[in-house]
Amino acid sequence: MRKLVTGAGVLAVAVAATLASATPASAADTPRNQGAACVQAGLGTLKSAGLLQEAAQQQVDYSTLVAGLDSGTYLPLGQVVKLHKTSPELFAWCG
DSSP: OHHHHHOOOHHHHHHHHHHHOOOTTSSSOOOHHHHHHHHHHHHHHHHHOHHHHHHTTTBBGGGGGGGGGTOHHHOHHHHHHHHHHHHHOGGGGGG
């Protein structure tokens, strides 16, 4: 039970940090805004696939979602969020 609560806590912090960095749709198209939109799209993709909890617990093999990653690529959610900002070209939903 404790591990589940910890995973949910990490998920809540990651989502809160992402939403805090988001800006209104009418804001200028700056790289920071593009990064926030990319992160939100990624979270939406995980949520719609039913993988958000697993992602928070580092149980998602991102090679099944992102082209060019080696099989068995299990990354912390924070690192995935950072990649959405620094390398959005990796993610089809950031187009």
